[in-house]
Amino acid sequence: MKRNINILESIDWLTIGIYLLLVIFGWINIFAVGYNDQFKNIFDLKYNYGTQLIWILASFALIFIIFILDHKVFPFFSYLLYGLSILMLVAVFLFGTEVHGAKSWFRIAGFSIQPSEFAKIGTSLALAKYLSGYNITKFTFKTFAVCSAIIGMPFFLILIQPDPGTAMVFIVFLLVLYREGLPGWILLMAAFISGLFLFSLLIDIPNIVTGLIVLALIAHYAINRRFRVFLISVLICAAIFMAAFYANQYFKLGYQKGLVVIVALTVSGLICLILALRYKIRHVLLTLTLLYGFIAIPYSVDFVFHRVLKPHQQKRVNILLGKELDPKGYGYNVNQSKIAIGSGGFSGKGFLEGTQTKFNFVPEQSTDFIFCTVGEEWGFIGTSLVILLFTGLLIRIVFIAERQRTRYVRIYAYLVVSVLFIHFAINTAMTIGLFPVIGIPLPFFSYGGSSMMAFSILLFILMRLDAVRMVYL
Amino acid sequence: MDQFKERKYSVGIIVLAVALILLVRLFYLQVIDTSYKLSAENNSKRIDFEYPARGLIYDRNNALLVYNQPSYDLMIAPYELKPFDSLELCNILKISPQRLREGIRNSYQKRRDPFVRQLSPETYAVLQEKLYKFPGFYVKARTLRKYEDEIAAHLLGYVGEVDDANIASDPYYSLGDYIGISGIEKSYEKYLRGEKGQSVYLVDVHSRIMGAYQGGRFDRNARVGQNIICTIDAGLQKYGEKLMKNYKGSVVGIEPSTGEVLVLISSPDYNPSLLIGRQRTVNYILLQQDTLEPLFNRPLMANYPPGSTFKTVNGLIALQEKVITPDTKFYCDLGYYYGRIKVACHDHQSPLNFPQAVQNSCNAYFCNVFRNIIEDSKFNSVTEAYNNWRNHVLSFGFGNRLNSDFTNELPGFIAPSSYYDKYYGKNGWKFLTIISLAIGQGELLITPLQMANMTAIIANHGYYYTPHVVKEIQGQNSIDRRFTEKRFTTIDSAVFDPVIEGMDLAVNGGAGSTAYWARLKDIIICGKTGTAENPHGEDHSLFIAFAPRENPQIALSVVVENAGFGSSYAAPIASLLIEKYLTDTVKRTWMEKRILETNLLNKR
């Protein structure tokens, strides 16, 4: 009995307050999207607002269960829950229902469940469990490899659904590894690779390769500061590339542009290597390895995209990335989204007064683009409120993380921060044209049972663990 | 113990930095950049117009002249399209698959542009049966003009789609609207068009209607166009057009007591049905290329020297200025001689008094009259006398637009004294320089409308009502006030009798009557012949007349181009029209036959 009273006293009510504000405001906006003349009551299951209300109540029930459970079950069952997540992902790949070209859903009794949303919880728990293990005191290559494997498995399984947007979210876990000692450059590298990954789907490969070579040459100069050698390498690369292209054209060899690039790269790379060894240039091997490694990424992405994915799956990815959207052409969705948000002005058009979001000008308006309704109906006041609430929540969780006395909870808290942050940042950024459109939901806001429940569980496991921070040893 | 504790700040800074970027971007998007508000409006607002039927046009006896026929435009609602048998649709519409593809593609951009305009009734009948097979295609009803008798094309004018200039100058119009382009259709557009109805809807992304915009605050019902009763006598107009069929020229008839235009003929003209709807553009170009210039609106736009018809005006001015009396006689010896100048005349008895001079159209007499006007000792100079003469002339409505309700009326030309100053130097010109004005030639250009108005003035003894073509507008208490105001000339009414007497004699006198062709049993027609010199070929035949002499009902000007002396064609045509108008039947079939069987169209 005494312990229960302690829990209520030590629960972080501030976080819960912000959570409730977000959930309520989110539901109000989903209601605004769905509201029309036929409105009967808010539980009308024909409309999104009705079902969302069910999901919210279900989430509250789950939260209650989390608080009833002993706090020790979470660390104890971490790996088990992770294993279950992986199993679900495999199962959905085999038996899932295909929606819009992606096998991401289980359909059970009229409800859809998206295992990839729940996999974030399992992965977080497993990572926290592993990183807080007694044997891990220093961040070694082995630690990194194991972590990569824990993250990589769900990442890969979600990627092949294919749902690259959701998969990319998993890369954000590296942020936690950074907090726990992962060298900064790996974080930068990861960010760089993620960017490359994304650009590979958006931009032609030769352009990316050219960009990478330029970057490598600049890096090469930055490391060595030897202008003459730098100039020679630039000239050699340029000469070999031109020769390769010219030969291909002149002798009518008819090789593909990509292949010519590869040949030119190999030749110029070898010559540069020989030169570098002669002139004792530092780090050239590393630069070259990285360069070729990076260049391999767009090619492999391209290979997977064109050879592994089926046409309808390719279409799905293209739609997610905004390359293929609507008969109206590229950029339509983002433009409509910007119009909706922009037309809200400073104080918005008022509750239920939005025209852009209500009348389907904005795609996916209650799920991925729910932020548009906030922008249109509540204006800058509404959008900045949402930004501030999320920022407050994230900073608060960082604060919570740092007050923990166990590494397990601290790491887990950072994982929660990472997941919420990446969703919040990418989702809002894509609605205002700052980021490519990848379909990931805005936590606590977007319509959808899986994401609503998964984010609630994710957050409230932390709340549960934090509530016993004084007794937990 | 925790060597990486400082890294919590990095995490915090990343979160705050991203939040700041988002806030700045949102502030720019929502508060600074206002262009998105407009885009949102355009996105979600749709105006559906309801086009009212244009007002009908009746003649003065309430005979229907112009009414409406239904017309159907085929529209595309691109977001409602579903797969359909495109070949079948192409066959019904008689278009190529290529055209269909283009139409569908264009429909995404221009939601209100018709895909096929004005379906033919046959096509519409077939299509209507099968429209259910082509979701996304729908038919929008409009109206086109239709003519009961295909007459008075110039007078009635035609209707066409608005152009950019129309839209720019009047916010009422929007793309695809119809507007009167000429004639009554243009000058009374405001009444005839009625008022478009509009429903402003909120639409979703598929152009589906989601409800009324702002609770229907901007919705309006269409108001049908107002009917118009015009002043034309359809029977007379039709008969006149028949008579003029083989001649180039014009006929203008005015009711002197009101200024109402009874008949207005430009010949050759065209069938008004040619300029309806879809085929208008094609036909218009064909008409434009016609060497007979059927589109040229002669009564309002052709400028002729009035010839001998103008002797009436000079006579009136001389009588008003008292430089002659009706009994003043001048000799004529086959012309007027002054130094080396000779103005020829024909053989007639001599000397003549004023009415007889009008009857005989004596050139010598009117040269003397004009000399008395210009060399009037009342005035200090020729210029002063000329200006005085010119003021009298202008008071007849010459030299300026009459300001009728015709839109393309031309002013004609009465030379100001400065015109002669320029050519001959100040005081470098005298009576002899401008002697041709005496007989209505020279620097004198008058439109047939002005000529008819002049005749009406004579019939009225000195005043006129601005000629107009509309008698009554449905729903309006009266027509424009400028048409109901008496406009007086500078000539006293008492002065007119000798001129009218002369014109009576010209038609009904014995020997020497220049217009005996116009004579009509039982009705006294007063007329005056004229010949407009034509430097390009045969002279134009002119005739003015009003009848009956007492209480005149109609005043006419008739111009027959390249027909030579005025009495040969213009006078009988005028006479037949008067007979038709006043007695309703033409008994002189022999005269009618002669006019109908001659063809001067290709004469130069």
Ligand SMILES: [Zn+2]
């Ligand atoms: Zn004579």
